[in-house]
Amino acid sequence: MSRQWGALRLACALCAALMFSSVATAQTPSLSLEGGIIPPVGTGAVDVVLDNTLGNLTAFILAIGHDFQEATLMNVDVTNTDTVTADPEFISSEIQLSGGILTVIFDFEVPIDGHSLPPGEDLVLARYHYSCVNPPVDPEPAENFVVDFVDGVLGFPPIDNLLNVEGIQISPVTTAGVLSCQPLIAPNGTLRCGRMNMLTEQVDQNLAERVGSTFELSFYYSEPEDNIQGFEFSVEHDCRLIVDSTCLDTTGSALEANDAEFFNCIVDDDPLDDGCHFAVGVLMDALPPFGGQTLPPTDTAQLLGTITMTVDPTTLPGEVLSADFTPWTTVDVMFVVDGTIQPVPNLFGSEVTALPPLNILRGDCNNDGVADLADAIHVLNVIFFDGVMLGCHVACDHNDDGTFDVADYIFSINYFFLDGPPFPAPFPNCAALPGAECENEPNCP
Numbered sequence: 001m002s003r004q005w006g007a008l009r010l011a012c013a014l015c016a017a018l019m020f021s022s023v024a025t026a027q028t029p030s031l032s033l034e035g036g037i038i039p040p041v042g043t044g045a046v047d048v049v050l051d052n053t054l055g056n057l058t059a060f061i062l063a064i065g066h067d068f069q070e071a072t073l074m075n076v077d078v079t080n081t082d083t084v085t086a087d088p089e090f091i092s093s094e095i096q097l098s099g100g101i102l103t104v105i106f107d108f109e110v111p112i113d114g115h116s117l118p119p120g121e122d123l124v125l126a127r128y129h130y131s132c133v134n135p136p137v138d139p140e141p142a143e144n145f146v147v148d149f150v151d152g153v154l155g156f157p158p159i160d161n162l163l164n165v166e167g168i169q170i171s172p173v174t175t176a177g178v179l180s181c182q183p184l185i186a187p188n189g190t191l192r193c194g195r196m197n198m199l200t201e202q203v204d205q206n207l208a209e210r211v212g213s214t215f216e217l218s219f220y221y222s223e224p225e226d227n228i229q230g231f232e233f234s235v236e237h238d239c240r241l242i243v244d245s246t247c248l249d250t251t252g253s254a255l256e257a258n259d260a261e262f263f264n265c266i267v268d269d270d271p272l273d274d275g276c277h278f279a280v281g282v283l284m285d286a287l288p289p290f291g292g293q294t295l296p297p298t299d300t301a302q303l304l305g306t307i308t309m310t311v312d313p314t315t316l317p318g319e320v321l322s323a324d325f326t327p328w329t330t331v332d333v334m335f336v337v338d339g340t341i342q343p344v345p346n347l348f349g350s351e352v353t354a355l356p357p358l359n360i361l362r363g364d365c366n367n368d369g370v371a372d373l374a375d376a377i378h379v380l381n382v383i384f385f386d387g388v389m390l391g392c393h394v395a396c397d398h399n400d401d402g403t404f405d406v407a408d409y410i411f412s413i414n415y416f417f418l419d420g421p422p423f424p425a426p427f428p429n430c431a432a433l434p435g436a437e438c439e440n441e442p443n444c445p
Helices: 002-027 373-384 406-417
Strands: 030-035 044-052 057-065 071-077 090-096 099-105 120-132 143-149 162-165 168-170 173-175 177-181 190-197 202-204 206-210 214-223 230-237 241-243 262-268 276-283 298-311 320-325 334-337 340-343 346-348 350-355
Touching: 030 143, 030 177, 044 057, 044 162, 044 177, 057 120, 071 090, 071 099, 099 120, 120 143, 120 177, 190 206, 190 298, 190 320, 206 214, 214 334, 241 276, 276 298, 320 346, 373 406
Parallel strands: 030 173, 190 346, 206 350
Antiparallel strands: 030 044, 044 120, 057 099, 057 143, 057 162, 071 120, 090 099, 143 177, 162 168, 190 202, 190 214, 214 298, 230 276, 230 320, 230 334, 241 298, 262 276, 320 350, 334 340
16 A cells, blocks of 8 residues: 555656646746847847746846857947836946847845846847948848857856846746848949039039139039938138138028028138138938938939138139048048938049239229229219129229229219329229129220
8 A cells, every 4th residue: 555655656746747847848938139130330239038927037147149250249238128117226238259248137236125027028128239340232132140149158257148037047048130231332422512514514623713702612412313311521622712601502402492401510711730621511301390301312413502712812823722522520421321321432522723813993993994084974874873884893992992882983083073082002003903803804904
C-alpha cells in the first residue's frame, strides 16, 4: 500500500512539474525590435517592444548590438514610451561602438512604494536611434542590416538582456529587427545669380556695372523633379560689391507666388574677418494652418528674389568682382525635399565687371553739352509739364541736394541772373561722377 501511495505521489509531482513548465513557457515575456527605417540624412528609430502577461515589470536591462561598419547608434531614450508612463526613477544608457545598453529601474528611490509597469502587449520600452554610415544612392535599393539583442557581448563585465517581473529575474524571448538605410536621392537642383535676359530668357551671369552705380543682383532656382519645402544658401562676394538690402525682395518671384512664410537673412560686410557674405534661409510652410506649400518642380530658372548692391566708388574700371555660392559658418547651400536636406549640385555665381563712371556736366539738364538758361526751362518742363528726362538725373540736380524739384530751377535762375553760387561739381567742365544714373548717354567728352 505504501509503495502504491509513493508511486502516486511521484506521478502527481511529475505532472505538476510538466504543467508548471508548460505555463512558464507560455508566459515568458518577449522582446522584439520594430521599425528601423533610416533616411539617407538624419536618423531613424527602432522601437523595443515588450509582450508581458506574467506580471508587473519592475526593472529591465537591454543590450542591443549592430554592425558598426553599416550603422551608428546615435541615441537611446525612453521619450514618449510606455516606460515613461510608469515614472522610472533610475535610467542609465551607454552607447558603444557596436551597440547600446539601457538600464531602467522603476522603483529605485526611498520611499520604496513598489510602482512598476503593468503587464500588457505591444509595450514600447525604449527607442534606439541610428544613422547610416554609407547610405546607398538612387537608383540603388535600400540596404538592410540586422540589429539584435546580444547577451554577454556589451558592457564590462558583459551583460545579458534581463527583465525583472514581480521580483523574479527573467531572460526574455527575443526577436531581432532590421535597419533599412534608404537611398539618397541624387539631387538635380540648380542655383544661379545674375540677371534675367528677357530676349534669351536665360540668366546672364556676367554683368557690367559702372563704378559707384547701384544695381540689382537676382537669384534663381530650378529643380526638375522635387517640390522644395525650404532652402538656404550663402553667397561670398567681393567686398567692393556693397549689399544695400537687408533681405530678399521677393516681388514677382516664385516665393511670393507660392506664399513662402519664413525668411532669415544675414548681411556680413566686414572684410576683416572671413570676407563678405550674404546668406538667406527660407521655409515655405512654417506657420499654422500648415497648408503644405512648396516651390514646385521646374526645368527653367525661376526667380527667388533680388538684392540691391553698389559698386564701391573706389573700384578701378576694368576690375572683375565675383559673387559665388559657397557654404559659410553654419549656412550650407541646400534644398529641403521630403523633410531631408539635399545639397545643390549645380551652382552658378556671377561676375561684375566695373565700368568707368560717366562724365557729367552739372546743370546740363537738357543734355546739349552746355549749362544755360535752357536747362532751367527744361527743369520746369519735366516737373510740371510731363517733359522727358533727356540726360542724367544728377545733371538736373542743380543744387546737389539729392532731389530733383523746383528748388533746382530757382538755384539755376539765381546763378544765371542774380550772381548766385555756381553749380556744384562736376562744373564748369565735364568730369567723372561715380554712381551717376542717366536716361541717355551724357553729352560730355
